[in-house]
Amino acid sequence: MDYDRLYTQPSFNPGRLVGPIKLQPVPGKGRGLVADREVPLAETLLVVEPVGTALAAPEGRELLPHHLVAALDNMAAGGRLTAADRARLRLLYDGSAPDSPTSARVRGASLEDFRKVEDKLRRAAEAPKKAKGKGFGAPAPTAAATPAASTVNTAALGEAPLTAAELQAMVAFNSWGNSYSDLGAAPLRKEPSEAVIGVWPEFALLNHSCAPNTVAFNVGQHLLVQAAADIGQGQEATTCYLGDLVQAPREQRRSWLKGSYGFDCECERCKAEKAVPAEVSAAVTAAYELATSEQATKLATEAPGRSDRAALRPLEEQLAAATERLEAAMEAAGLEERLRQWLRNSAYAAYFTLAVIRDLPDASGPGGLGGLFGRTGAAAPFGDPEAPTRLAGIVEAVAPGSDLHLYLTLEALSRTAEAYDREDPRVAEATKACLRAHILRYGVVSDAVLRALLEARSRTQHYLGRITLASQSEGAGTALAGSLLKQTAAQAARELAGAGSE
Numbered sequence: 001m002d003y004d005r006l007y008t009q010p011s012f013n014p015g016r017l018v019g020p021i022k023l024q025p026v027p028g029k030g031r032g033l034v035a036d037r038e039v040p041l042a043e044t045l046l047v048v049e050p051v052g053t054a055l056a057a058p059e060g061r062e063l064l065p066h067h068l069v070a071a072l073d074n075m076a077a078g079g080r081l082t083a084a085d086r087a088r089l090r091l092l093y094d095g096s097a098p099d100s101p102t103s104a105r106v107r108g109a110s111l112e113d114f115r116k117v118e119d120k121l122r123r124a125a126e127a128p129k130k131a132k133g134k135g136f137g138a139p140a141p142t143a144a145a146t147p148a149a150s151t152v153n154t155a156a157l158g159e160a161p162l163t164a165a166e167l168q169a170m171v172a173f174n175s176w177g178n179s180y181s182d183l184g185a186a187p188l189r190k191e192p193s194e195a196v197i198g199v200w201p202e203f204a205l206l207n208h209s210c211a212p213n214t215v216a217f218n219v220g221q222h223l224l225v226q227a228a229a230d231i232g233q234g235q236e237a238t239t240c241y242l243g244d245l246v247q248a249p250r251e252q253r254r255s256w257l258k259g260s261y262g263f264d265c266e267c268e269r270c271k272a273e274k275a276v277p278a279e280v281s282a283a284v285t286a287a288y289e290l291a292t293s294e295q296a297t298k299l300a301t302e303a304p305g306r307s308d309r310a311a312l313r314p315l316e317e318q319l320a321a322a323t324e325r326l327e328a329a330m331e332a333a334g335l336e337e338r339l340r341q342w343l344r345n346s347a348y349a350a351y352f353t354l355a356v357i358r359d360l361p362d363a364s365g366p367g368g369l370g371g372l373f374g375r376t377g378a379a380a381p382f383g384d385p386e387a388p389t390r391l392a393g394i395v396e397a398v399a400p401g402s403d404l405h406l407y408l409t410l411e412a413l414s415r416t417a418e419a420y421d422r423e424d425p426r427v428a429e430a431t432k433a434c435l436r437a438h439i440l441r442y443g444v445v446s447d448a449v450l451r452a453l454l455e456a457r458s459r460t461q462h463y464l465g466r467i468t469l470a471s472q473s474e475g476a477g478t479a480l481a482g483s484l485l486k487q488t489a490a491q492a493a494r495e496l497a498g499a500g501s502e
């Protein structure tokens with residue numbers, strides 16, 4: 001996979017790529033994608049194109065499924081939705097009983113079915129004249145050319161126009177969107193950041209987990225799915241349907257999934273969180289509810305305008321008590337570290353808000369600070385340079401390779417580089433964590449492109465804007481972080497690649 005060209009050249013078309021995964025029945029979930037062999041983190045699992053085209057809008061605009069339904073409907077009315085597009089949609093889950101014996105047969109039981117549709121799509125594009133009136137438009141393949149594994153009559157699937165109800169169901173269960181473009185690739189490709197929503201069919205075969213092992217993001221019209229953790233042979237590749245709710249307690253997550261997707265989540269994280277002692281669950285809920293309460297939100301959004309940490313003192317104390325209670329309960333229960341990180345995510349709002357409050361300068365005055373969740377002014381003398389390192393570790397447990405994960409590792413690097421001596425192991429650790437996070441999202445790119453991606457991301461304020469990048473206005477931190485990255489980027493990539501081939 002030529003990541004360098006993909007992330008820097010908008011004219012480069014990477015085509016469709018299906019990595020070491022196969023489609024197969026997964027008990028209780030219908031079909032799912034399962035690793036064919038050991039897949040090391042940072043390996044590409046899928047590169048796919050959307051059905052028709054993805055719908056784009058100016059950054060920040062919320063694009064909802066009904067917008068996509070309307071756009072696809074328009075494409076259909078204007079003759080811009082091909083028979084192959086219709087078939088690609090009909091191969092997807094439509095809300096019926098996921099394990100019914102007919103559903104796999106009707107909707108496709110292998111990635112071969114999807115490839116077959118793609119091939120027809122391509123042939124139709126290459127031979128538009130011959131195409132007329134013949135199924136997908138291409139001459140019927142000879143028996144010898146027909147892939148043996150296919151069980152589905154894809155031509156028949158593409159024939160009838162899509163009904164409104166069909167389109168709605170397919171979009172409701174299978175669409176993916178984001179309200180901004182990739183924060184590294186879009187600037188490198190000199191593309192504006194845009195909101196996007198679409199259906200990328202092979203991606204829609206991934207089932208959900210509250211602690212997924214892949215990360216997905218779009219570059220132009222393509223959607224990339226990368227292994228964001230090592231995936232064992234026979235293990236299911238999963239994505240997360242929850243958005244920000246991935247950092248909510250179990251009950252909230254499960255009830256949203258049930259309401260939106262109709263299933264009871266029994267992922268590893270849900271099962272493990274269910275089995276913890278009642279005191280731990282109660283501490284998670286209390287911390288989450290405190291941090292997301294109306295009173296806390298009001299304080300957090302109003303007080304910082306006054307640059308007044310004192311106004312937040314009561315909230316800080318309550319949050320500190322709530323997170324300490326959770327830590328003590330997990331310690332008393334002797335929980336393993338991975339489960340502790342999952343539970344911290346379930347109460348992430350408390351850990352995060354506490355870290356941000358503690359980051360505010362103590363003295364009130366003309367500090368130039370913006371809102372608590374959107375500070376824009378000069379860098380403060382940071383209280384705890386390791387706060388972002390801890391937050392990054394928590395986030396990686398449920399959203400590896402996500403924007404939040406990458407952002408926090410960059411923040412951790414710039415702060416430790418400012419706070420400690422260059423030889424300090426904390427700086428080396430932060431450098432490694434930052435490179436690892438970026439490589440697991442972007443794959444093993446060249447040093448120059450990795451560097452450019454990191455720089456582009458570190459210049460982006462709008463998305464998180466939550467904690468100001470210390471180095472941004474200072475220069476010194478950036479230069480130091482930059483030189484550290486230069487030394488170790490190639491090494492980190494080699495380590496990751498090496499780990500995969502062992």
Ligand SMILES: C[S@@+](CC[C@H](N)C(=O)[O-])C[C@H]1O[C@@H](n2cnc3c(N)ncnc32)[C@H](O)[C@@H]1O
Pocket residue numbers: 028029030031032092093098173174204205206207208209261262263264265266267
């Ligand atoms: C985008 S589709 C995923 C692929 C789908 N399993 C298929 O057979 O095409 C979403 C649907 O898959 C099922 N699903 C996804 N994740 C699941 C999970 N963790 N547990 C149970 N069902 C799940 C649900 O029926 C959900 O509405």
